[in-house]
Amino acid sequence: MFSLFLEQLLNGLQSGVMLFLMASGLTLVFGVMGLINLAHGSLYMIGAFACAAVAAWTGSFWLGLVASLMAASIAGALVEMLIIRRLYNRDHLDQVLATFALILIFSEGTRWIFGSFPLFLSVPDFLTGTVILPGGSQYPLFRLAIIVAGLAVAVGLFLLIGKTRLGIRIRAGEADRGMIAALGVDIDRLYTIVFALGAALAGLAGAFVGTTQSVQVGMGEPVLILAFVVIVIGGIGSIKGALVGSLLVGFTDTMGRFLLPHAFATFLDPSSATAIGSALASMLIYIVMALVLFLRPSGLFGATS
Amino acid sequence: MTMNREFLINSILAIALITVPLIALGMDEPFIITLATKVAIFAMAGVGLNLVLGYGGLVSFGHAAFFGIGGYAAGILASHALNYEPIMESPFLIEGTTQMIVIWIVALVVSALVALVIGAITLRTSGVYFIMITLAFAQMIYYFAISWPAYGGEDGLSIYVRNGFPGINTLDPISFFALCAVMLAIAMVFSAVLIRSRFGLALQGARQNAQRMTAVGIAPFRIRLVAFVISAMITALAGALYADLNRFVSPTMLSWHMSGEIMVFVILGGVGRLFGPLAGAALYIILEHLLGGVWEFWQLPLGVLLLLVVLFARGGLVGVLAGERKHV
Numbered sequence: 001m002f003s004l005f006l007e008q009l010l011n012g013l014q015s016g017v018m019l020f021l022m023a024s025g026l027t028l029v030f031g032v033m034g035l036i037n038l039a040h041g042s043l044y045m046i047g048a049f050a051c052a053a054v055a056a057w058t059g060s061f062w063l064g065l066v067a068s069l070m071a072a073s074i075a076g077a078l079v080e081m082l083i084i085r086r087l088y089n090r091d092h093l094d095q096v097l098a099t100f101a102l103i104l105i106f107s108e109g110t111r112w113i114f115g116s117f118p119l120f121l122s123v124p125d126f127l128t129g130t131v132i133l134p135g136g137s138q139y140p141l142f143r144l145a146i147i148v149a150g151l152a153v154a155v156g157l158f159l160l161i162g163k164t165r166l167g168i169r170i171r172a173g174e175a176d177r178g179m180i181a182a183l184g185v186d187i188d189r190l191y192t193i194v195f196a197l198g199a200a201l202a203g204l205a206g207a208f209v210g211t212t213q214s215v216q217v218g219m220g221e222p223v224l225i226l227a228f229v230v231i232v233i234g235g236i237g238s239i240k241g242a243l244v245g246s247l248l249v250g251f252t253d254t255m256g257r258f259l260l261p262h263a264f265a266t267f268l269d270p271s272s273a274t275a276i277g278s279a280l281a282s283m284l285i286y287i288v289m290a291l292v293l294f295l296r297p298s299g300l301f302g303a304t305s
Numbered sequence: 306m307t308m309n310r311e312f313l314i315n316s317i318l319a320i321a322l323i324t325v326p327l328i329a330l331g332m333d334e335p336f337i338i339t340l341a342t343k344v345a346i347f348a349m350a351g352v353g354l355n356l357v358l359g360y361g362g363l364v365s366f367g368h369a370a371f372f373g374i375g376g377y378a379a380g381i382l383a384s385h386a387l388n389y390e391p392i393m394e395s396p397f398l399i400e401g402t403t404q405m406i407v408i409w410i411v412a413l414v415v416s417a418l419v420a421l422v423i424g425a426i427t428l429r430t431s432g433v434y435f436i437m438i439t440l441a442f443a444q445m446i447y448y449f450a451i452s453w454p455a456y457g458g459e460d461g462l463s464i465y466v467r468n469g470f471p472g473i474n475t476l477d478p479i480s481f482f483a484l485c486a487v488m489l490a491i492a493m494v495f496s497a498v499l500i501r502s503r504f505g506l507a508l509q510g511a512r513q514n515a516q517r518m519t520a521v522g523i524a525p526f527r528i529r530l531v532a533f534v535i536s537a538m539i540t541a542l543a544g545a546l547y548a549d550l551n552r553f554v555s556p557t558m559l560s561w562h563m564s565g566e567i568m569v570f571v572i573l574g575g576v577g578r579l580f581g582p583l584a585g586a587a588l589y590i591i592l593e594h595l596l597g598g599v600w601e602f603w604q605l606p607l608g609v610l611l612l613l614v615v616l617f618a619r620g621g622l623v624g625v626l627a628g629e630r631k632h633v
Contacts, residue, residue: 030433036433036436083616092432093364093576096436096568097572097615100569101612103608104604104611105605105608107604108602108603109602221561225444232434236433275454279452279453282451283445294426294429297434
């Protein structure tokens with residue numbers, strides 16, 4: 001039981017770290033440009049497909065990973081320059097609709113190119129084994145590697161935002177766009193870079209998650225909605241909030257699915273305990289979100305509007 | 306002048322909705338009657354959403370929740386009635402039904418209660434938060450429907466015989482179309498009366514300037530909550546009809562794609578216009594039928610069209626045809 005618990009904790013951590021890669025891009029784009037981007041899930045899907053296609057073609061997962069970063073950031077930069085740029089001064093309704101249209105275009109385009117059958121990504125050889133957890137159960141080495149890689153990217157992102165000149169400009173852009181434009185920062189280029197950065201993070205998450213699940217059209221949408229829940233909980237625009245929210249959602253979701261059926265089984269018969277437990281577990285993160293909003297309408301780390 | 310042009314367009318839309326199925330009946334094309342029924346139902350779902358989106362300025366991205374609740378009201382009540390299983394026996398007996406009127410009342414009551422809870426939480430927020438939270442609540446209900454095994458879970462629930470309405474053979478396509486068209490007309494008249502009423506003016510006032518509304522002694526929160534509930538009820542009624550049209554209900558009706566589609570009907574047609582949802586739903590179904598017939602990946606050109614409408618043709622179909630709206 002203990003080792004199973006530990007395994008689920010690690011799964012929760014993995015899902016939280018992957019969510020952070022998605023949510024940080026969303027929240028950056030919202031914080032700096034004031035844009036709500038539904039098509040963020042499509043960039044995740046593009047990353048996964050690019051990785052799967054290149055890995056299958058060249059036989060190298062690492063080239064696939066590079067391809068996922070390139071494809072997602074290039075797609076992000078192009079979409080920003082062609083379409084998204086026209087939406088910054090529009091209201092949220094227009095942004096929602098235009099990015100919803102982008103989802104239709106990306107999903108249907110991917111289906112056109114790759115067909116409806118899922119692709120599969122295999123893990124590089126030296127990461128295929130398992131590790132023995134304290135308590136004796138085995139855990140896939142690659143999942144641990146994903147957690148480590150995800151955490152490394154998260155640390156890198158915090159350093160980028162906190163310590164570099166680009167990060168200073170991004171933070172300045174969040175605080176006052178008019179002022180940094182007046183100080184001579186090329187704001188159009190900054191926006192394209194931020195958007196491409198968010199896209200690259202989403203694409204990377206897609207490639208990572210693609211190794212543990214199948215790569216298929218529509219894979220980005222459930223993650224996108226979870227990422228929305230994350231940034232709503234954390235406070236829209238806050239990277240720190242995105243981190244806390246991601247871990248909270250990752251752990252709540254995974255542990256809820258694991259523990260609730262067990263908890264109900266203590267006083268219900270097994271079949272209805274599983275039914276009620278899993279139904280409640282699927283709603284749990286939304287209940288947490290509602291609670292957070294009820295107490296703090298602008299999220300845990302959101303600026304009070 | 307522009308009001309006259311919009312009136313003309315509205316008349317053409319209404320006449321087309323009625324005459325196309327009649328011509329199809331004469332030519333013995335029941336499929337076209339089904340398409341027209343779908344237009345009427347989707348338009349009605351859009352009329353519901355338009356109330357909060359167009360007049361209230363509240364971008365609800367979760368109206369599929371109410372559409373699906375209506376659908377499941379029809380599916381669950383009918384399945385209990387057809388299997389002769391009461392829904393509950395204690396403390397008092399509740400049985401299933403195949404009567405549309407009862408189903409509609411249940412759909413209205415349940416959707417109103419759910420909308421009251423969701424609205425009370427989401428309307429405390431605004432802007433992007435409101436969009437994302439309405440979406441999240443709809444997802445919550447969607448995942449609940451998928452993981453709750455009693456009513457088909459992911460596979461959905463079939464309604465083996467379309468539910469009945471007194472005096473009408475609902476299995477006859479043109480009769481069912483007539484029923485849906487009348488319901489749409491009632492929803493539109495109700496919505497038109499509502500937005501011209503004191504309540505409707507307050508709702509539009511709260512969209513334009515919430516502070517000024519507060520200053521004259523009207524609390525925007527309560528006005529918006531009532532509008533949200535009414536809007537959900539209209540969309541739920543459309544959902545009940547949609548389940549009966551397909552004789553099937555599944556979590557797809559609750560999915561966020563459905564929320565997006567209902568929003569697309571409103572926007573394609575024209576936000577905040579009485580006939581906007583009808584124009585949008587008709588355009589959507591015609592495009593689906595025409596493009597879907599030639600190309601498997603018809604949603605790609607649909608996406609491009611939607612993108613162009615958002616970027617360059619604000620005001621939608623009715624807006625483009627009728628010109629700028631007079632300021633009220």
